[in-house]
Amino acid sequence: MWNERFKLSFVLILLSIVILSIFVRLAYLQIYKHDDYLEYAKNQSLRKVQLHKNRGVIYDRKGVVLAENKKSASLYVYGRDIQDPYRIKLILRDYNLAINSRNYNYLRKREGFIWLTRNVEVVKARKISERYPYIHYILQENRYYPKGEDVAKIVGFTGVDNQGLQGVEYALDGRLKGEKRNVIYLRDSRNRPILLKDKEYISESSKGVYLTINSEIQETAGIILKKDMNRFGAEKGMAAGINVNTGEIIFSVSYPSYNPDNFEEYSKSTWKSMLTNYLFEPGSIFKAITFGFLLEHENLNLNKQVDCENGRYTVYGHTYNDVHAYDKLKASEVIVNSNNIGTVKLTSEANGKKFHDFLVKMGFGQSSGVLGISEEKGLLRNYDEWSGLSKPSISIGQEIYVTPLQILQYYAAVANDGVLVSPHLIKKAVNEEEIFKPDVSSKRLLSENTAKTLQMLLKRVVDNGTGVNASSEYIDIGGKTGTAQKFLIDQGRYSYKNYVASFVGFFPVSSPEIAMIVIYDSPSVSIYGGSTAAYTFESIAEQIMLQKGYKIQRLRVDSETKKSS
Incomplete structure (x- = not known):
């Protein structure tokens, strides 16, 4: 009898300890680790990608556009949706697109959000996404240069994130830079996108740079x-x-x-x-x-006569030559005829x-x-x-x-x-x-x-x-x-x-x-x-x-x- 009471008491005490431990653990998680786990949960379900929009336009002196924005698309996937990474490569190749080696490595590891390629024509991106629903796209802006190579070395260019990298685009990036917009992705427990939210595009940038170029x-x-x-x-x-x-x-x-x-x-x-x-x-x-x-x-006298040595003159062991040999020239004739020896002699004193x-x-x-x-x-x-x-x-x-x-x-x-x-x-x-x-x-x-x-x-x-x-x-x-x-x-x-x-x-x-x-x-x-x-x-x-x-x-x-x- 005593043994049965002892066993029952032992079980009740053990059960109480387990229940108390659970409550202590829950209290610890809810009270002390609340912020950490809330952030962890957000990281599991939310992903933000920063984009730059409405970059300032570059004009010539008369207002002719030299650099402007146009809408493009960027393709992305979620790694867990992809069973065969090489298949993605082939799909992109069918549309004359390619994924870089770094993003392909992410794809092979089947990590979360992965860019496939940036700055794709919107129509092409839409076709790909309609045919392969696990490939998604987002609209963004990238730079377009109507005058091409004629002004390239002055205007310069921007990178994939619309940041200035060369020329005026780089030098005045602070004044041309568009607004930063956060694109927010919500994902479920299986890493699938369930929401894509983006602020509206501003229809026209209020910024602009006018060059002196005609x-x-x-x-x-x-x-x-x-x-x-x-x-x-x-x-x-x-x-x-x-x-x-x-x-x-x-x-x-x-x-x-x-x-x-x-x-x-x-x-x-x-x-x-x-x-x-x-x-x-x-x-x-x-x-x-x-x-x-x-x-x-x-006080150069332009009528001064200069001995031009018939086209050959040595100074400190170095010989200066002229294509056309002259005996004597006036100082004014030295520059008119581009005479080396005459110039050297006029400068000698x-x-x-x-x-x-x-x-x-x-x-x-x-x-x-x-x-x-x-x-x-x-x-x-x-x-x-x-x-x-x-x-x-x-x-x-x-x-x-x-x-x-x-x-x-x-x-x-x-x-x-x-x-x-x-x-x-x-x-x-x-x-x-x-x-x-x-x-x-x-x-x-x-x-x-x-x-x-x-x-x-x-x-x-x-x-x-x-x-x-x-x-x-x-x-x-x-x-x-x-x-x-x-x-x-x-x-x-x-x-x-x-x-x-x-x-x-x-x-x-x-x-x-x-x-x-x-x-x-x-x-x-x-x-x-x-x-x-x-x-x-x-x-x-x-x-x-x-x-x-x-x-x-x-x-x-x-x-x-x-x-x-």
Whole structure:
């Protein structure tokens, strides 16, 4: 009897302990671990994906759209719905789509929410989802570039999440960035979607960025440049123009280029603009800078006779040569005929430190600060690092690395009577709250007298010097030719066959409006800027002035009338 009572008591006590343990455990879970398990439950049933919508539109100076948004779809699945990951690969392949290796690994592990592919045409995504109900899609925005490669190196591009990665898209991402929207996915205990909720799209973005670029001129210059690149057999080519009175960059094209709608299919070397990222030894186009120094600080007498040594002159064991051998030239004829030895001799007695400081003042070896695109600084060594050959070499555009924009802004200052208006690419950025305009400043680089003298000399270069192929029947052009051997950094020497041919100048000379530069890298038909870039310069200059309403059309008609009479 006692044994039975003991057994019953033992069972009751044991049962009480079990029940008490359960209540203690429940109390612990409900009270002390409530927040942790609530969060765990949410993680099991909720998934948020952040998307960016209504990114600001990019326009040219006249309001022509250069970058806008269009709706696209992104396909996704839930891993537990998928029995055969390879089957998904085949389905996507049927529609010319693909899943990247990282997401495919997630798919093989059958993990929760998995992107299959992004930025798919909405119609295509809908067809896939209707045929394979376990493949879902969500609408989102991605970038579309109506002008394609013509403006790619200026406008840039965005990534799959619509974040700016290159060009203006990157530089002004903070002002263009769309609103962040959370897409919420509810899942049941078997990991199946039961709700997809998204806020409404805003019909139109209130943000926008206006560039100084004229897309008509941009397109025209691109057509001419590509045609002439083929004509001269060049590996690369670029052309850019700036309004000398306002500092606005009105066009900038360089090739090879890329299509920003599928930028990942192109080499990264094609992404950046040559205007600010192409470093080169300028050669003879730099002589206008040297003459600016000589006029400004050395009281150069343009009638001074210079012994040009019949085309061969040795300094510190290094021999300078000229294509055309001259005995003696006036100082003015030295620049008109692009004579190396004459330039070296005119600079020989100049103060090297003053020359270095002048080049710094002109903006070499430093960024211009142009907003909207990445920029190289170039290379101008400190004066205490100069050798005996530095001053004569730099005077003719060797031993210094520059960008096209650095050269262009100097010529713009010359054309603007010595005053540089800071070059800029952004006209304004607007939203519903403010209008942002970049700071545009001006500074005097040269005296008006020096600038006027250079304008006259550069006009003579085109009229009867090395730049005659840039001469136009319809507008007066002033400028300078350049031909420079390419320095092979990896080999530590100059190339025997590859050159950089260039022409930089301004027009119309009587009242300058536009400064422009044209560069060809490694042309094969001719190595000389006067035989390549000068032709392109003249063609683009005429088209620009024609589009600006300059009286070229009437002049052309008059010319044709005279020919037929």
